Amino acid sequence: MAKPNIPDIVVSRLPLYLQTLNHLLREGEEVISSDELSEKVGIPAVQIRKDLSYFGGFGVKGKGYDIIHLIDNLRSILNLNQIWPMVIVGVGNLGQALIRYQGFARHGFEIVLALDINPNIIGTEIAGIVVQDVETMEAELRSSDISIALLTVPANAAQSTADALVAHGIKAILNYAPIILKLPEGVRVANIDPVLKLEHLTYYLS
Amino acid sequence: MAKPNIPDIVVSRLPLYLQTLNHLLREGEEVISSDELSEKVGIPAVQIRKDLSYFGGFGVKGKGYDIIHLIDNLRSILNLNQIWPMVIVGVGNLGQALIRYQGFARHGFEIVLALDINPNIIGTEIAGIVVQDVETMEAELRSSDISIALLTVPANAAQSTADALVAHGIKAILNYAPIILKLPEGVRVANIDPVLKLEHLTYYLS
DNA sequence: AAAACCTTGTGATTTGATTCACAACTATTA
DNA sequence: TAATAGTTGTGAATCAAATCACAAGGTTTT
DSSP states (O other): OOOOOOOHHHHHHHHHHHHHHHHHHHTTOOEEOHHHHHHHHTSOHHHHHHHHHTTOOOEETTTEEEHHHHHHHHHHHTTOSSOEEEEEEOOSHHHHHHHHOHHHHHTTEEEEEEEESOTTTTTOEETTEEOEEGGGHHHHHHTSOOOEEEEOSOHHHHHHHHHHHHHTTOOEEEEOSSSOOOOOTTOEEEEOOHHHHHHHHHHTOO | OOOOOOOHHHHHHHHHHHHHHHHHHHTTOOEEOHHHHHHHHTSOHHHHHHHHHTTOOOEETTTEEEHHHHHHHHHHHTTOSSOEEEEEEOOSHHHHHHHHOHHHHHTTEEEEEEEESOTTTTTOEETTEEOEEGGGHHHHHHTSOOOEEEEOSOHHHHHHHHHHHHHTTOOEEEEOSSSOOOOOTTOEEEEOOHHHHHHHHHTTOO
16 A cells, blocks of 8 residues: 655544544435534645645535535545454453444444453453453464554553563554553554643643 | 743753753762753754753863752752642542552652542542532632642533633643644643654654 | 626645754763 | 853744635526
8 A cells, every 4th residue: 555645734634534433424415515624623725725735636616615526535544444453452440441433333433352461350251352461462462453552551560561562463552551662663553642732721721 | 930032942952951950969979961861862962952051051061960960950940949739620530540650659740639520430539539529619719828739620511611721810731632732822731642652653664 | 698606626835843963062982 | 270061041043833815616696
């Protein structure tokens, strides 16, 4: 899958467009102009048009964008025409909440494997998933085609756990641990750290 | 508190520096050069120096940065020399996990009020917090000095809940609902949506 | 069917962020 | 103490992203 030089910042906005288009579709809309979409997503219309034009001309001049058609194209660009199985490592408070979260499955992301190190948690069932011993990671990942991991272990275990995941074929990590992971080229990481976001917000408060 | 024109993208990196400096301090380090810090945070040394220079000269030429001194300055810049009380609205799976999360308190963010609309949840106690009826929002917020809200309600309730929060004095929202909030000038929003991050990652997966 | 209008897609321009290059200064070594 | 090495802080230059301006082409109205 050769990726031309599309700026990552452009790619990062596509899911946002997709989210809003899905809302519009559910409300029964069929066509939308970049101006109207701009209003909804809070991004200038010309930027939306330029972003989309990296991937082709999806609109109709004088009319706008056919919502279903544009959703189809965005889903295809983002490789969303498949179910993505995921492993979660770390089944504490947050891990359990994520396993129960319906939003992943609704968008084609399915947690199929949950791992933990705590004997009290191993063997328990959460939303239909039985938590396995993290020791089984290698075997479980080998016998699956999971590429994505959710990392919800404590900070001090995050780097070593990430290394193990990568060693066994994981290609993308959504990291909830409050540290910066160092991983080899070719493995993508996205970080979710609410404290960093809060500390950014407080800069502007009083 | 007059804010000069410091680019938001610069501000957004400061919490990251702070996080790493805290790690280093805990490991017993006392001084660090921008080159070493660069290695840890994955941001070019010259960018770190330039970012910091917006706020003053914190380093010593030929030596580097005194870690304690730099942490002090960053905490002060980010208004972290106080406890920030927070309200959380929506005490479902995710809300409960966030109330139990130790990381907020550890960094000076304390959930002091939890609101929900579900009679089965109202009155229950989670990690020492008794969940209140969301109807009491106005009274509770009036009698407190909470500026920050965590929004963990379902998507269809998020906008109206955010409007209510803002009407009663909330100035910053950490939004976990998968929608784009429309809020007045002067209210800051940060979004946490793992699905958007996953959809960004899958672009690069085969 | 002509005219008026609307909206996309994009080359050109502007704006903003990052990187370069190096002077200034401190610490360390000979 | 002089020379060498190390590191910051920052103007200047470069690079990248956002915005402008408008031609092209489709839609609607008269």
